[in-house]
Amino acid sequence: MAETVISCNKKSINELLKKHTVINNIRKYPALYIMVLPGLVFFILFKYVPILGSVIAFEDYNIFKGIFESELVGLKHFIRFFNYQDFWRVVKNTVIIGSYKLLFGFPAPIILAVLINEVKNKYFKKTVQTIFYVPHFFSWVIIAGLTFTFLSLDGMVNQIIEYFGAEPVLFMQQKEMFRPLVVLTHLWRNTGWGTIVLMAALSSIDPQVYESAKIDGASRIRTIFSVTIPLLMPTVTVLFLLNLGRFLDLGFEHVYNLLTPMTYSVGDIIDTYVYRIGIIDGQYSFSTAIGMFQSIIGFIMVICANKLAKKYTDAGGLW
Amino acid sequence: MSSKTQDRLIDIIIYMFLAILAFIMLVPLLNVVSTSLSHGTAVDRGEIYIFPIEPTLASWSYIFKENRMWRSLFITISTTFIGVVNSLFLTSLTAYPLAKKEFKIGKVMMVTIVFTMIFRAPMIPYFLTLRSLGLYDSIFVLILPHAISAYNLIIMRTFFKQLPDELEEAAKIEGCGYFQMLFRIVIPNSKAVLATLGLFYAVAQWNQFLHPILFIKSSKMFPLQLLLRQMVDGTEEIDMVDIVMTTMVYNEQTVKAAAVIFAMLPIMMVYPFIQRYFVKGAMLGSVKG
Numbered sequence: 001m002a003e004t005v006i007s008c009n010k011k012s013i014n015e016l017l018k019k020h021t022v023i024n025n026i027r028k029y030p031a032l033y034i035m036v037l038p039g040l041v042f043f044i045l046f047k048y049v050p051i052l053g054s055v056i057a058f059e060d061y062n063i064f065k066g067i068f069e070s071e072l073v074g075l076k077h078f079i080r081f082f083n084y085q086d087f088w089r090v091v092k093n094t095v096i097i098g099s100y101k102l103l104f105g106f107p108a109p110i111i112l113a114v115l116i117n118e119v120k121n122k123y124f125k126k127t128v129q130t131i132f133y134v135p136h137f138f139s140w141v142i143i144a145g146l147t148f149t150f151l152s153l154d155g156m157v158n159q160i161i162e163y164f165g166a167e168p169v170l171f172m173q174q175k176e177m178f179r180p181l182v183v184l185t186h187l188w189r190n191t192g193w194g195t196i197v198l199m200a201a202l203s204s205i206d207p208q209v210y211e212s213a214k215i216d217g218a219s220r221i222r223t224i225f226s227v228t229i230p231l232l233m234p235t236v237t238v239l240f241l242l243n244l245g246r247f248l249d250l251g252f253e254h255v256y257n258l259l260t261p262m263t264y265s266v267g268d269i270i271d272t273y274v275y276r277i278g279i280i281d282g283q284y285s286f287s288t289a290i291g292m293f294q295s296i297i298g299f300i301m302v303i304c305a306n307k308l309a310k311k312y313t314d315a316g317g318l319w
Numbered sequence: 320m321s322s323k324t325q326d327r328l329i330d331i332i333i334y335m336f337l338a339i340l341a342f343i344m345l346v347p348l349l350n351v352v353s354t355s356l357s358h359g360t361a362v363d364r365g366e367i368y369i370f371p372i373e374p375t376l377a378s379w380s381y382i383f384k385e386n387r388m389w390r391s392l393f394i395t396i397s398t399t400f401i402g403v404v405n406s407l408f409l410t411s412l413t414a415y416p417l418a419k420k421e422f423k424i425g426k427v428m429m430v431t432i433v434f435t436m437i438f439r440a441p442m443i444p445y446f447l448t449l450r451s452l453g454l455y456d457s458i459f460v461l462i463l464p465h466a467i468s469a470y471n472l473i474i475m476r477t478f479f480k481q482l483p484d485e486l487e488e489a490a491k492i493e494g495c496g497y498f499q500m501l502f503r504i505v506i507p508n509s510k511a512v513l514a515t516l517g518l519f520y521a522v523a524q525w526n527q528f529l530h531p532i533l534f535i536k537s538s539k540m541f542p543l544q545l546l547l548r549q550m551v552d553g554t555e556e557i558d559m560v561d562i563v564m565t566t567m568v569y570n571e572q573t574v575k576a577a578a579v580i581f582a583m584l585p586i587m588m589v590y591p592f593i594q595r596y597f598v599k600g601a602m603l604g605s606v607k608g
Contacts, residue, residue, distance in 0.1 A: 021423060022423055022424060025421070025422070025423035025424070028421075029419075029421055029422065029497070031496050031497035031498055032415075032416035032419060032421075032422045032497055033416070035412050035413070035415060035416050035497065035498070035501070036412075036413055036416045036417070036422075036428070038409055038412060038413070039409060039410075039412065039413025039467055039472075040413075040428070042409065042413075042466050042467050043431065043432060043435060043467070045448075045452065046448075046449075046463075046464050046466075047435040047440065048431075048435070049448050050440030050441075050444045050445040050447075050448045050449075051438065051440045051444070052444075053440070053444030053445075053447060053448050054440065054441055054444045056443070056444060056447070057441075112340075115333050115336065115337060116337065118329075118330075118333050119333065119334065119337065120330075121334075124334065124337075124338075127341070128337045128338070128340075128341045130591070130594060131341040131344055131345060132340075132341065132344065133594065133597070133598070134587075134590060135344065137522055137526075137586050137590060138526075138583055138586070139525075139526035139527075139528060139544050139582075140526075140528065141526075141528055141544045141545075141547050141548045141551065141582070142526075142544075142547065142579055142582055142583050144548075144551060145351075145547060145551040145575065145576075145578070145579035145582075146347050146348065146351050146579060147347070148551055148575075149350070149351050149354055149572065149575060149576050149579070150347045150350055150351065152572065153365075154362065154363055154364070154365035154572075155350070155365070155367075156346075156350045156367060156368055156369075158365065159365045159366075159367075159368070162365075188344060188347075192344075193601065196598055196601040196602060197601065197602065200602045217322075219322055219325060219326070220325070220326050220329045221329065245437075252442075252529060253528045253529060257528075257548065271442070274441070274442050274443070275442060278442060278443040278446070279442070279443070279446060279533060284443050284447070287441075287442070287443050288441050288443040288444055290441075291441025291442050291443060291444075292441050294441070295438055295439050295440070295441055298437075298438075298439065299437055299438045302437045303437070
């Protein structure tokens with residue numbers, strides 16, 4: 001092979017190279033391609049095959065017939081869920097819970113980071129940061145376990161309520177309580193962790209800016225609002241858009257572990273619903289159609305958020 | 320009010336606020352720890368705040384005597400350990416070529432990898448795919464699907480890219496191949512990022528819940544989180560005869576509390592030592608890939 005290449009004239013070699021850059025590249029650096037192979041197989045097997053497997057949303061999937069033999073039914077399942085009341089209920093729950101999480105969960109780390117930034121005492125700062133970060137490492141099962149105990153009938157919160165002469169509340173079974181609970185547990189677990197990126201942005205602010213603010217006679221509060229927060233805005237904008245893009249990702253594990261049959265009507269989100277009708281009831285095609293709908297909407301939202309992030313900030317988007 | 324006293328006042332308010340907030344965040348934790356250490360009757364009377372009442376280790380000894388607790392702990396520890404080693408190996412193996420300029424399909428591969436971060440396969444086809452791969456009710460389902468996280472892969476690639484070229488130059492001249500360069504030069508110089516990503520993988524493995532609940536059916540393979548879910552869920556009752564015999568030293572509440580704490584203890588114990596790595600990792604993630 002090498003001899004034939006050598007015997008060709010220069011022009012045709014160049015053409016050959018252009019046509020087969022990848023093949024040439026493989027020949028030249030085979031080791032790199034061998035290295036990447038297991039990773040490539042991983043992404044194909046665990047990420048792309050399931051995406052392709054979504055075609056069952058257009059079939060009446062039958063386990064015994066498999067993907068290729070099952071009958072194609074077009075958009076039947078999509079039309080069905082669009083006319084299905086349960087579907088709109090879970091979409092509504094997903095959107096409401098997502099909005100609450102964004103509304104409360106987004107500003108919380110910003111406020112916390114600005115406050116921590118004002119702390120001069122190193123030890124105090126370290127201690128509170130350690131406490132704020134730690135819940136991030138607990139699984140949702142653990143957090144649900146804590147919540148169930150903490151809010152049980154003879155748990156601490158009800159003791160305090162009774163102390164003030166009010167009736168105890170069955171928090172975990174009450175519809176009005178479910179969404180606030182999702183938000184509170186979200187805040188408990190993620191607020192501290194969310195400050196890390198913001199603290200990094202704050203530490204990159206030039207100390208001279210603060211010096212000159214001081215010389216100009218700006219008060220502490222004035223400095224926070226006229227220096228710290230404006231300089232934090234680019235990071236905040238990017239984070240906001242990324243959060244917005246992930247709006248539908250409420251987290252199956254979070255909601256599933258807090259959910260009880262009594263709170264389905266307000267707490268059932270797309271993920272938990274798909275799990276129940278898909279995995280438990282075995283309505284594979286129908287639940288795949290719903291899942292696909294969610295994936296596509298989510299995809300579009302992330303792409304748009306990223307575009308906006310690129311357009312309106314210097315920091316740019318996710319990629 | 321002079322600006323100096325005003326500043327001091329603001330300081331006091333901020334310190335107070337943060338201290339109170341930190342305390343409030345600790346209360347649920349302290350409450351559940353205390354519940355696990357309290358006498359069952361005291362818990363029933365609702366006397367537990369943040370200190371144990373009539374302290375007893377009865378609930379803990381109940382937990383410690385449960386074989387399935389230890390079995391699940393063993394499953395979780397071993398899958399976490401094997402998973403982390405496997406993940407770090409595969410992630411660095413994949414990240415290294417992607418960090419090389421001469422690797423022609425690098426860009427295309429990055430796009431395909433980033434795509435998997437923003438387009439998630441729906442749950443059911445994912446379930447069916449893994450089942451057809453023979454991972455249903457198999458211990459490997461706790462390890463293999465977590466082999467590479469796209470997010471961690473990007474962090475590692477970025478890190479490899481930032482390593483100075485001179486590091487590899489000398490080895491290249493001596494005729495080292497890419498494999499030797501990766502394992503003898505690049506990896507030994509990447510201990511910091513390996514430690515950080517290893518911890519990220521470890522926490523994700525330790526806390527994983529979706530894969531166990533989707534795929535693990537035999538209780539002898541239950542990882543800790545799934546066993547805990549079963550206990551907290553209340554779908555099972557602890558042995559009532561036992562409770563009557565011990566005159567309510569422990570009850571459902573205290574045992575559940577002990578189980579919850581049992582599952583979080585290992586992470587709590589290592590947390591102080593590894594906190595700075597986590598923080599470093601979270602900041603690495605904010606750097607674009």
